[in-house]
Amino acid sequence: MAYRIHEDRLGAAFDCAADDALLRAGLRARLPLAYECNAGGCGSCKFELLDGEILDTWPAAPGLSERDRGRHRHLACQSRPASDCRIRMIGRGEASEAPTPERVGAILEAVEDLTHDMREFRFRTDRPANFLPGQYALLSLPGLGSTRAYSMSNVANDTGEWQFIIRRVRDGVATSLLFDLRPGARVTLDGPYGHAYLRTAAARHVVCIAGGSGLSPMIGIARGLDRLGPQHGGSLDFFYGGRSADDICGEMMLRDLPRLGGRLRFHPIVSNEDSRWTGRTGMVHELVADLPDETFSHADFYLAGPPPMAEAVVSLLARGRSVPADRIHYDRFF
Ligand SMILES: Cc1cc2nc3c(=O)[nH]c(=O)nc-3n(C[C@H](O)[C@H](O)[C@H](O)COP(=O)(O)OP(=O)(O)OC[C@H]3O[C@@H](n4cnc5c(N)ncnc54)[C@H](O)[C@@H]3O)c2cc1C
Numbered sequence: 001m002a003y004r005i006h007e008d009r010l011g012a013a014f015d016c017a018a019d020d021a022l023l024r025a026g027l028r029a030r031l032p033l034a035y036e037c038n039a040g041g042c043g044s045c046k047f048e049l050l051d052g053e054i055l056d057t058w059p060a061a062p063g064l065s066e067r068d069r070g071r072h073r074h075l076a077c078q079s080r081p082a083s084d085c086r087i088r089m090i091g092r093g094e095a096s097e098a099p100t101p102e103r104v105g106a107i108l109e110a111v112e113d114l115t116h117d118m119r120e121f122r123f124r125t126d127r128p129a130n131f132l133p134g135q136y137a138l139l140s141l142p143g144l145g146s147t148r149a150y151s152m153s154n155v156a157n158d159t160g161e162w163q164f165i166i167r168r169v170r171d172g173v174a175t176s177l178l179f180d181l182r183p184g185a186r187v188t189l190d191g192p193y194g195h196a197y198l199r200t201a202a203a204r205h206v207v208c209i210a211g212g213s214g215l216s217p218m219i220g221i222a223r224g225l226d227r228l229g230p231q232h233g234g235s236l237d238f239f240y241g242g243r244s245a246d247d248i249c250g251e252m253m254l255r256d257l258p259r260l261g262g263r264l265r266f267h268p269i270v271s272n273e274d275s276r277w278t279g280r281t282g283m284v285h286e287l288v289a290d291l292p293d294e295t296f297s298h299a300d301f302y303l304a305g306p307p308p309m310a311e312a313v314v315s316l317l318a319r320g321r322s323v324p325a326d327r328i329h330y331d332r333f334f
């Protein structure tokens with residue numbers, strides 16, 4: 001069953017199935033609705049319910065404050081329709097050049113351990129995998145009542161292959177289920193989503209900055225750059241921050257990219273003192289700060305990782321080095 005949703009800010013209407021989220025149905029209808037995480041954490045998709053009834057799938061979601069709740073605001077990524085509705089989005093969204101998101105069944109084909117807690121998962125769908133490098137999808141797992149966002153580490157392809165590098169979270173509900181999945185398991189993918197995709201219009205130098213589980217979309221950006229080939233002209237500085245030497249991975253994947261070759265510089269850093277580590281110790285944004293001035297004035301910056309890391313990097317770039325917002329691309333991992 002589907003309901004009709006009228007959105008007042010854009011003056012547009014769309015259909016939303018009873019088991020779909022208002023945000024995702026609106027994006028499937030290609031409306032430029034405001035959002036970032038799709039996971040209840042960032043608050044970008046707030047709306048006012050002007051008429052009708054909704055089902056709030058996560059009433060305690062951290063993206064809403066008590067004040068928001070008092071003002072009858074909701075999160076479009078955590079709201080399903082229970083009748084026709086009239087809503088007004090609070091934030092202004094941006095039009096996207098990314099493919100239209102869709103829900104599709106997928107089978108787990110293979111897994112590969114990268115570190116003690118990071119694993120690359122390879123899923124297959126029976127239709128082409130259509131997304132831009134750096135985007136993410138929502139995974140529905142058997143036994144999990146809600147979805148989780150995971151970023152693709154590969155690039156679009158006609159064979160329906162979707163790869164994700166996922167970090168196991170201690171006592172994490174979804175990652176515990178994921179790390180128990182065996183090849184042949186069936187899941188549902190919903191995507192692609194996200195604004196932090198590779199921009200290809202200008203052949204600019206690219207800087208990727210990843211912390212922990214943020215490796216996946218940054219590998220996706222690097223693979224996208226490799227696919228463009230040397231005619232793109234841009235080279236890549238790739239920063240990766242972990243806690244200890246055991247966490248550092250990804251360099252071999254990057255060195256395997258045939259067309260990136262000598263255009264790649266890999267900069268790992270660990271935050272904890274570790275006697276086995278001979279490289280830099282500190283936070284990843286401290287290493288980024290050492291880039292030459294001309295990189296800050298010309299490069300495109302992509303970053304992914306936990307919100308404190310993203311905030312430290314964005315603060316360095318925007319306030320410390322005056323990089324304009326249209327050259328900084330990220331979706332925070334809540
Ligand atoms: C845009 C984006 C991209 C991401 N990409 C990656 C990636 O490539 N690799 C990676 O390892 N991780 C990624 N993450 C993090 C990932 O989505 C999970 O938060 C992480 O794996 C922990 O999940 P968990 O269930 O194991 O942990 P838990 O601690 O059990 O759950 C934490 C997360 O689950 C969600 N959640 C909790 N309760 C509910 C509920 N009732 N309804 C809905 N959601 C709920 C929240 O988002 C919360 O942050 C990404 C997150 C975002 C937002």
Ligand code: FES
Pocket residue numbers: 034035036037038039040041042043044045046063075076077078
């Ligand atoms: S809270 Fe809905 S997009 Fe982040």
